[in-house]
Amino acid sequence: MINLQKIPTSPGCYIYRDISGEVIYVGKAINLKKRVSQYFQRDDALGPKTKSLVSQIDSVQTLTVNSEIEALILESSLIKKYLPKYNSQLKDNRSYLYICISKSKIPVITTAHYSNLPEKSDIYGPFPSGASVKSLLKTIRRLFPFRSSPKHAQKQCLYCHLNLCPGPNPDPVIYRQNITKIKKILNGRFNSLIKTLNKEMKIAAKSEDFEKAQIIKNQVDSLNYIVSGWHNLKNLYADINLPQDKQSQAIKDLIITLKPHLNINKLQRIECFDISQLGTKYFVGSMVVWQNGDLDNSAYRKFKIRTKATPDDQYMMKEVVYRRLKHPEWGTPNLIVVDGGKPQVSAVSSITKIPLIGLAKREETIIIKNKNSWQEIKLPQKSQALLLLIRLRDEAHRFANRYRRELISLSLR
Known part of the structure; x- marks a missing residue:
């Protein structure tokens, strides 16, 4: 039985072990006692992965520190040392x-x-x-x-x-x-x-x-x-749910948000598209994929623009999605996300009936086209659904830019 009264109220890192003594999770907190207590007193607020973690906790070890930077580095060194299974699959998880x-x-x-x-x-x-x-x-x-x-x-x-x-x-x-x-x-x-x-x-x-x-x-x-105090606590007093449960909640929230406007009942596969361009020669597009609860980089695709030699973002976006749709063997997305606003959404909506949204960078607004009308949705900045879309958009942007730089590098050899 874990005695929560013995856990210090100091800042630091906590280590969960199972009955065999194996470290299964490492975390950090500004108030160790308050954070650890949350795992055992809020069962109704826990996601399935976090509930599974709690059911296996046999003992808790705490290590106290004085500052955020010390806690951050200590947490990293403990994860590297023990490779806890509930700190996600480190080799595959792109959040690490x-x-x-x-x-x-x-x-x-x-x-x-x-x-x-x-x-x-x-x-x-x-x-x-x-x-x-x-x-x-x-x-x-x-x-x-x-x-x-x-x-x-x-x-x-x-x-x-x-x-x-x-x-x-x-x-x-x-x-x-x-x-x-x-x-x-x-x-x-x-x-x-x-x-x-x-x-x-x-x-x-x-x-x-x-x-x-x-x-x-x-x-x-x-x-x-x-190193003498806690000066930036936003990353230390966070939701206790594991990343997998946060992503699961994000998907649920996104379905609730989009369902009144689009025919969406599930989101098992989301594809996000972006265009990267420089000058008059290097025009490329990217597709990144979210499935099975996380980004799946094995399903990423990159495209060199073929039909346009001058900057035209919405036309290029249409070309990339059109070419992607020629490959049903890649799987069928439940939702397509394009980086951009009404021009990009309008261009792509003319070639597919798959549920489609745009994410406009200005104020991170969700753009939806319904026949001849438009819907603009602004979610709270901390919304898990919005954070998921931003992560997808940023990943598509990163992947497209990397491909463009590869082409430039090849041309200079």
Whole structure:
């Protein structure tokens, strides 16, 4: 029997084990006692996956920390160590991100999913929340500017002017020293890093390099700040349901939203389309697929535009969907989503009777055409249904842009 009274109210990470002692789930929270208690007191609010998890919990271990950044890195290291089955299938789940630091002369820092991890790089993760990774790297970049691309124009970029990028020709020695400090953060060695910085600050002051000493002092102050309290809690006090249950709820909410306007009773397969274009040569389209409760990258398809040599987004969208519909062996979607508004929806609706919506970037509005009338639906920003559509749209955009860059790269060889 788990004694919830013994669980601390401190922030930190919690580890669930089953009766055999195997770690089955790792999470983080601002208030460990409150978070863990939710799993055992709100059965009616739990999804089926989360209920299954709770039924297998035999013991709870907690590890307390002082800050969000420490909790984020600790959670990642525990997931990497134990590979808990209820933290999703890490190799396939695209919600898990890794931070990658290349081993080149001027190392670059990027993020990637498991299937796209680069070779010859130091890998940190997995991190369950992509938003948390972006927040973490944004914080680190303010302390120690880094490059996120191997190539840099000779002119200074926007990040250079914001003191977030070392520019086109950084001093390799100083830059690599900063990369070493970033690695200490990602390894959770905060005390060691602060000790190193204090030592460097004293050396700079002793040699009367007061400008450098002030920069290091600001770094120390900032580092002490982010590891001494909870300054950004939006990613730490979230819904306790597992990602699979959140996605299941998103599908249910989306059906409820669309059913009054479209003939939809189930959403087992959703296809999302996007167009990417540059100049007058590189026009491509993408199709990404949601099925079996998650993105299915084995079903993704890419298209090189054949019938148009000038920018025409809605015509290109129509071509891509038309060519896709020539392949019934790929499966039949219950819903088609296009990136765009009325022009894109109007173009595609002329060639298919499959339920169709657009997602207009401006205010993330759902666009639906019913015969000669239009419906515009604005869901709350935190709606699981809207977040699912945005995730699909962004994934289609990423996939299309990657294909376009591949074509450009091939043409330059």
